[in-house]
Amino acid sequence: MTLTLLRRHFVAASAALALPGCAMTSARTPIRAAPCLPPVKAAPDRVIRTVAGLRPYRASGFVVRVDTLGAKRLVHNYGHGGAGITMSWGTSKLAVDMGIAGHIGPVAVIGAGVMGLSTARLLQDAGFAVTIYAKALPPETTSNIAGGQFHPFSLYRKDMVTPEWQRQFVTALDYSWRRFQIMIGEDYGVRWLTTYTEGTQEEPRLPYFPPAARQLRSDEHPFPVERLWRYDTIYVETGRYLRQMMRDFAGADGRIVVRGFAAPTEIAELPEALIFNCTGLGSHALFGDTELTPIRGQLAMLIPQPEIDYAFTGEAGYMFPRPDGIVLGGSYERGKWEAEVQPERIARIVASHQALFGRFRCPA
Ligand SMILES: Cc1cc2nc3c(=O)[nH]c(=O)nc-3n(C[C@H](O)[C@H](O)[C@H](O)COP(=O)(O)OP(=O)(O)OC[C@H]3O[C@@H](n4cnc5c(N)ncnc54)[C@H](O)[C@@H]3O)c2cc1C
Numbered sequence: 001m002t003l004t005l006l007r008r009h010f011v012a013a014s015a016a017l018a019l020p021g022c023a024m025t026s027a028r029t030p031i032r033a034a035p036c037l038p039p040v041k042a043a044p045d046r047v048i049r050t051v052a053g054l055r056p057y058r059a060s061g062f063v064v065r066v067d068t069l070g071a072k073r074l075v076h077n078y079g080h081g082g083a084g085i086t087m088s089w090g091t092s093k094l095a096v097d098m099g100i101a102g103h104i105g106p107v108a109v110i111g112a113g114v115m116g117l118s119t120a121r122l123l124q125d126a127g128f129a130v131t132i133y134a135k136a137l138p139p140e141t142t143s144n145i146a147g148g149q150f151h152p153f154s155l156y157r158k159d160m161v162t163p164e165w166q167r168q169f170v171t172a173l174d175y176s177w178r179r180f181q182i183m184i185g186e187d188y189g190v191r192w193l194t195t196y197t198e199g200t201q202e203e204p205r206l207p208y209f210p211p212a213a214r215q216l217r218s219d220e221h222p223f224p225v226e227r228l229w230r231y232d233t234i235y236v237e238t239g240r241y242l243r244q245m246m247r248d249f250a251g252a253d254g255r256i257v258v259r260g261f262a263a264p265t266e267i268a269e270l271p272e273a274l275i276f277n278c279t280g281l282g283s284h285a286l287f288g289d290t291e292l293t294p295i296r297g298q299l300a301m302l303i304p305q306p307e308i309d310y311a312f313t314g315e316a317g318y319m320f321p322r323p324d325g326i327v328l329g330g331s332y333e334r335g336k337w338e339a340e341v342q343p344e345r346i347a348r349i350v351a352s353h354q355a356l357f358g359r360f361r362c363p364a
Pocket residue numbers: 052053054055056077078079080081082083084085086087110111112113114115116133134135136137141142143144145146147148149150151259260261262278279280281282283286296297298299329
C-alpha cells in the first residue's frame with residue numbers, strides 16, 4: 001500500500017472523530033475513550049541517574065553498502081541517527097544479505113552496539129563463525145543509552161535521500177518491525193505500549209505503522225495539550241536487550257575481541273576476508289565519513305513507576321516507562337561531540353515533564 005492510501009486512512013479516521021458520542025475509525029471498530037491515566041511523578045528528587053549519548057546522524061541517511069579493503073570485502077552498516085534500535089534488524093539484514101553472497105569462511109564484525117550484535121546474530125543464523133572486534137562492549141555503548149522506542153525518528157533529511165535509499169529504508173523498517181514483534185517478552189525486555197503524541201501526526205512510513213493511530217478528542221485523555229494522537233508501538237529496554245543479545249551471540253559460539261582500530265589499514269590485517277563495519281559514530285574518524293555528525297541526547301531516569309503503562313512524546317520532551325526507570329528525554333544537540341551530561345539541560349527536561357504531569361486532568 002502506498003503512502004497516499006495511508007493518508008486516506010488517516011483522513012478517514014479524523015473524519016470519524018467529528019461524530020458525536022462514540023468515535024469510530026471504521027464502521028466496525030468502535031474506539032474506547034482513554035482511561036484516566038496515572039501521572040508520572042516527575043521531580044528532581046526522583047532522578048536516579050542521568051546519561052548523555054551521541055546519535056550517529058547523517059542527513060542523507062544510514063550507510064549500507066559493500067566496499068573493498070584490499071582483497072577483503074567490507075560491508076558498511078552505520079549512521080542510524082536517533083533510530084538505531086528501530087532500524088537494527090532491518091539494515092543488518094540488508095548488510096548481511098549483500099555481504100555473504102558467495103562467501104565461505106569466518107566473518108568479522110567491528111562494533112558491539114545494537115548494529116554489530118544484530119549483524120553478528122544474523123551471520124550466525126546463516127551458519128558463519130563470527131568474531132566481534134570492538135573498542136567498547138555493552139553496557140558502554142551508545143546503544144545502551146537509547147530510550148528504546150520503535151520509531152524511525154531523527155534519521156535523515158527528506159530532501160537529502162535518494163529513491164534507492166528510500167527503498168532500503170522501507171525494506172529495513174519492515175523487517176525490523178516484524179523481527180521485534182517476535183521478540184516481545186521479559187527475556188529481551190521488548191514490549192508494546194500505547195503512546196500519546198502531541199501535535200500533528202507524521203506521515204506514516206509503513207502501511208501498518210504506527211498501528212491503531214488516531215487523533216483523540218480533548219475529553220478522551222488527561223494531557224494538557226491541544227492536539228494529541230494515540231497509537232501503539234514497541235519499546236526496548238536497551239540494557240536488558242543488549243545483555244540478552246550478548247548471551248545469544250556467545251551461545252552460538254561467537255568470539256569477542258576487545259580492540260580499537262585507528263585506521264582501515266589495521267582492519268585490513270584481520271584474518272577474516274569478510275568484514276562488517278558497525279562502528280556507529282566511530283566511522284567518522286575511522287573511515288573519514290565527515291557527513292556523520294553527533295546529535296547529543298540527554299536523559300534523566302526517574303524511580304520506576306510500574307503503574308505507568310503508556311509513553312508520551314511532545315513539546316515537553318518524551319517519557320518512556322521502563323522497568324529500569326522512567327526515561328525522560330527530548331534534547332537534540334547537533335554537532336556536540338562531548339557525551340557529557342549538562343545539569344541545566346537535565347533540570348529543564350525534568351521541569352518540563354513536571355509541568356506537564358502536574359497539569360494532568362481526568363476526562364469528565
Ligand atoms: C539519548 C538517545 C536516545 C535514543 N533513543 C532512541 C530510541 O528511542 N529509538 C531508537 O531506535 N534509537 C534511539 N537512539 C539512537 C541509537 O542509540 C543509535 O542509533 C544506535 O545506538 C547506534 O547503534 P550502533 O551499533 O551503530 O552504534 P554504537 O552503539 O555506538 O556501537 C558502536 C560500536 O562500535 C565500536 N567502535 C566504534 N569505533 C570503533 C573503532 N575505531 N574501533 C573499534 N570499535 C569501534 C564501539 O565501541 C561500539 O562497540 C537514541 C540515541 C540517544 C543518544
